[in-house]
Amino acid sequence: MSAGVVALTILGGWVFVATVIRGFPLIDPVVPMLNVATAGALIGLLVGVYDARGLEQQRSLEQLNRINDTLRIATQELVSNSERSALEQAVCDRVIESGPYDAAWIGRYDPTDSRVRPVAWTGFDEEYFESLVVTVDDDPTGKGAGGRAIKSGEIQCIPNVFEDPTMQPWWDQFEALDAESLAVVPIRDDETVYGLISIYADRQNVFDEREKEVLSELGDTIGHAITSIETHEQLAERERELARQNQRLEEFTGAVSHDLRNPLNVAEGFLELAQEHGDEQYFDRVADALARMNELIEDLLTLAQQGTAIDEFDKVPLETVAEDAWETAGSPSATLRLLDDLRTVACDRSRLRELFENLFRNSREHAGSDVTIIVRPIDSGFAVEDDGPGIPAADRQEVFEAGYSTNEDGTGFGLNIVKSIAEAHGWTVSLAESPDGGVRFEFTNVEMIESEPLTF
Incomplete structure (x- = not known):
C-alpha cells in the first residue's frame, strides 16, 4: 500500500505539471485524476505484490535457517552428552533458545506404566511440569496429542489448542500459560518409543509442514542418541561385572591356596601318624580336617555364585x-x-x-x-x-x-x-x-x- 501511494503521488504530480507547462487548460480535472488514480493503483498493486512476495520469501528463509539451527544445535548436544538426563535437559534448553517457542519438555515413557513422566523442561514454572498428567490409555488424558504421539509414533501438531476437543483436559493450564499451539514429537528409535518432546507457542498455526519434518527428524535423532547411551551404559555395566568376577576369582584363588592348605596339611600329618601307629584317634583328627575342608569348599562356591546380579525379584x-x-x-x-x-x-x-x-x-x-x-x-x-x-x-x-x-x-x-x-x-x-x-x-x-x- 505504501508503494501504491507513493506511485500515485508521483504520477499525479507528473501529469499535473506536464499539463500546466504545456498550456492545456484543465477544463475537467477529474478525468485525468481518475486516470492517474487508476494507473497509480495498478502500479501500487504490482509493487505491493512484489514486496509481499519478497517479505514472504524472507520469512520463509528465516524460518528455514531457524529450523536448521534448531536441529544443528540440538544435534551438537546429542553428540556432546553421554548421560541421558543431561542430554534431555540440554535439548529442551537449545530448542527454546533457537526457536520462537515459549516452552518445551521431555517425558519418558515406560510400556509397563501408562503415564508419560516429565524429566526435563524449560520455559514455564517447574510446578506446571511436575503436575502435568499425560497418559497412554483410553482416559481423556491419554487421548490428547501426547498419548497419540506415543501410540502412533508420529508427530502431533495442534494449530489451536482451544479448538481441539482432545486437548480439553489441559485448557485451563493452556489459558493460564497463554499457550495457543502445540507440537508433540515422539522420541523413538525403530520400534522403540522412549518418550516425547512437547513444544509450546503463544501463537496459532506456528508449525508448518517444513517445521514438522525437521522436528520429526529431531525426535528420531534423540531416540538414536538414547539407544547409543543405553548401549554404552550396558557395556560399562558389563565391564564392571567382569571386574567384580575377576575380583571374586582372585579371592577364590587366594582362599583355596591359603585356607585349604592348612586342613590339608593337618589331614596328611595325622594320616601318617595313623598309618604308623594304627591309633583310631588319628583317623578322627583326619576326619575333622576333611570336614573342615568340605565346609570351606561349600562357602567358597557360595561366595563365587553370590556376586551375580539378580534379574527377577x-x-x-x-x-x-x-x-x-x-x-x-x-x-x-x-x-x-x-x-x-x-x-x-x-x-x-x-x-x-x-x-x-x-x-x-x-x-x-x-x-x-x-x-x-x-x-x-x-x-x-x-x-x-x-x-x-x-x-x-x-x-x-x-x-x-x-x-x-x-x-x-x-x-x-x-x-x-x-x-x-x-x-x-x-x-x-x-x-x-x-x-x-x-x-x-x-x-x-x-x-x-x-x-x-x-x-x-
Missing part, C-alpha cells in the same frame, strides 16, 4: 524367610525375635535365606550359643542385631573382607557372602552397635512392598 515376607533360615542356622539354646511390622521385600528368596543363615551363624559363633538375635524393620530396609560382645568400630570395615574372622573355627567368608548377596540385590549393608551392645547389621535401599488388602 519375588515378593518375599521377611518374617517367613527368617524363620526358615533359623531352622537350619539356629540352635535350641539361642533365641530369635522377629519384631512387628516386618514387611514384604522384593528379592531372591533363596539368596535372602542364605543371607539370614550366615548372619545367624555369625552371631552364634561370636556371641555364644545362648545369643538372642533380633530382626527389626528400619527406614528403607531391615536390621539384624544380637546381644553379643559386638565389634570394635576400628574393625567394622574389615569384617566383610573375604577370609577375615576372629574365630579360629570360622571360615572368614560368612559376612563376605552376606555383603555379596546384598550388593546383588542393590542393597547397602552397614555395621553398627545394637542397643544391647552387640552387633547390628543394617540393610537399606531395600524395595519394600505394601501389603495387599484382604479380599473376602
